[in-house]
Amino acid sequence: MKPLENNEACKIYFSAYGLSPNQYKWMSRNRGKAFAGICPAPAPALVDFVVIFTHDADFYNGTMPTLVHTDKNGFSDFTPLTAVDSAVVSPSDADKNRHEYVWVFHTKRGTFDPAKFSPKRRPLFSSTESNKLGTAAGSRSAEDALRFMQQHGIDR
Numbered sequence: 001m002k003p004l005e006n007n008e009a010c011k012i013y014f015s016a017y018g019l020s021p022n023q024y025k026w027m028s029r030n031r032g033k034a035f036a037g038i039c040p041a042p043a044p045a046l047v048d049f050v051v052i053f054t055h056d057a058d059f060y061n062g063t064m065p066t067l068v069h070t071d072k073n074g075f076s077d078f079t080p081l082t083a084v085d086s087a088v089v090s091p092s093d094a095d096k097n098r099h100e101y102v103w104v105f106h107t108k109r110g111t112f113d114p115a116k117f118s119p120k121r122r123p124l125f126s127s128t129e130s131n132k133l134g135t136a137a138g139s140r141s142a143e144d145a146l147r148f149m150q151q152h153g154i155d156r
Contacts, residue, residue, distance in 0.1 A: 012149050013041035015112070017082045018053040018063035019142075020094035024083055026139040035146040040080030044068055047080075047112035050105040051145045055089060055097040058128070062088065065114030100129040100141040104148050124152070 019027065031038070041047045052060040063085070070076040084094045103123040127144040 009036045010039035011037040012048050012153065013039055013046040013080075013109075014049040014051055014145075014149060015041050015044070015047045015065065015080045015082075015114075016051040016053065016142075016145075017065055018055070018060075018085070019081055019083050020053070020055055020097075020100075021083070021091045022095045022139065023053060023142050024081060026142055027081055030139070031142075031146065034143070035150060038146050038149050042080070043076075044078055044112050044114065045110050047107055048109055049149050050107055050112065050117065052103045052105075053084075053141065054101045055084065055094045056099055058099070058101055060101070060103050060123075061119035064119060065117045067115050096131075098131055100131070102127050102129075102141040102145045104145050124148070 016027065027040070050065060052063050054060055054063050066082055068076050068078045084091060102125075104125040105117075105121055105123050125145070125148040127141060127148075129141045129144070
């Protein structure tokens with residue numbers, strides 16, 4: 001990915017959790033082509049939307065934002081694109097699922113704290129895509145989420 005800090009096209013920032021390997025690859029390689037103004041957040045303080053992906057599970061509370069640890073020098077381990085937890089589902093199984101689920105949540109810029117993200121929170125948007133022979137539900141669910149963000153912006 002291009003350096004996030006130097007991308008003037010970015011107007012909306014997000015943080016995504018539970019990405020399958022194919023979704024991660026799509027976000028890294030193709031997101032900027034169709035959604036140049038929507039970018040992975042370089043820091044939690046810039047997050048406008050939280051996106052949670054699940055694979056063959058129609059609930060998101062098993063895939064929650066991960067805690068951010070900051071050391072004494074101010075460096076954090078925050079990452080805007082978090083892959084599926086390999087302790088729960090293998091990455092190859094995440095790419096072979098029957099159904100892809102995505103939930104999009106709005107957060108006011110400057111207020112996102114992964115430690116306080118509630119599993120009872122209501123999404124602004126959710127979508128389900130089915131994998132059929134020869135289709136890629138993973139990339140479609142990622143596109144669904146970005147399209148929603150593009151249409152609704154950050155004025156919420």
